[in-house]
Amino acid sequence: MPLFRSKAEDKVRDAGYDPARLPPGQYLTDKWPVLHAGSVPRTDLATWDFRVWGEVEEPLTLTWEQLQALPSKDVTIDIHCVTRWSRFDTSFRGVHWSELARLVRPKPSARFVVAHAEQGFTANVPIAALHDEHALIAYEADGEPLTPEHGWPLRLVVPSRYFWKSAKWLRGLELRPTDEPGFWERYGYHNQADYWKEERYGF
Ligand SMILES: Nc1nc2c(c(=O)[nH]1)N[C@H]1C(S)=C(S)[C@@H](COP(=O)(O)O)O[C@H]1N2
Numbered sequence: 677m678p679l680f681r682s683k684a685e686d687k688v689r690d691a692g693y694d695p696a697r698l699p700p701g702q703y704l705t706d707k708w709p710v711l712h713a714g715s716v717p718r719t720d721l722a723t724w725d726f727r728v729w730g731e732v733e734e735p736l737t738l739t740w741e742q743l744q745a746l747p748s749k750d751v752t753i754d755i756h757c758v759t760r761w762s763r764f765d766t767s768f769r770g771v772h773w774s775e776l777a778r779l780v781r782p783k784p785s786a787r788f789v790v791a792h793a794e795q796g797f798t799a800n801v802p803i804a805a806l807h808d809e810h811a812l813i814a815y816e817a818d819g820e821p822l823t824p825e826h827g828w829p830l831r832l833v834v835p836s837r838y839f840w841k842s843a844k845w846l847r848g849l850e851l852r853p854t855d856e857p858g859f860w861e862r863y864g865y866h867n868q869a870d871y872w873k874e875e876r877y878g879f
């Protein structure tokens with residue numbers, strides 16, 4: 677039993693959850709805050725596409741219908757934002773990376789992924805972060821299509837990192853032999869963003 681229990685942990689316990697689920701420096705919220713740089717993009721599904729390119733044998737461009745036709749799965753994860761809110765048990769439905777990997781066949785040199793979103797937003801992760809069974813290229817949250825402000829029509833879900841790695845309005849995945857910092861990482865956020873290690877800032 678720790679000598680010191682934080683107020684944030686007490687709140688998690690009162691809500692009926694194991695306080696061990698709350699990473700250091702976070703607090704629990706029921707609401708799902710909206711956070712992003714810039715404006716919510718307008719999307720026309722008729723002209724929208726999703727691309728996978730870079731270190732792959734078969735670069736891929738999918739229409740919305742083709743993406744929907746791929747096998748889908750559901751995951752339920754805890755979201756942890758670097759601004760310190762955490763939301764437990766958020767469920768997503770979408771396509772797992774393994775389904776796309778089957779089609780594009782990553783080269784052995786593919787070690788990192790840059791997620792590309794509308795308006796030039798990017799986020800970088802090692803490819804292992806997408807192998808995670810709870811990672812998803814998601815089009816539904818909590819049983820409904822994503823709302824525009826949460827990334828409709830498609831967002832990345834990277835469960836092992838602070839939520840800024842989970843690019844909203846996702847348009848493509850670039851596989852790379854080397855790492856490259858994304859949008860928030862260039863602003864000084866931590867490259868790894870492991871919330872258990874409190875990797876918030878890179879300096
Ligand atoms: N395209 C895009 N995706 C983004 C961002 C952004 O600025 N642009 N911000 C990130 C940040 S900092 C967070 S915390 C989450 C917030 O997702 P939410 O608004 O669904 O809670 O989206 C991430 N994905």
Ligand SMILES: [Mo]
Pocket residue numbers: 711757758759839840
């Ligand atoms: Mo964030």
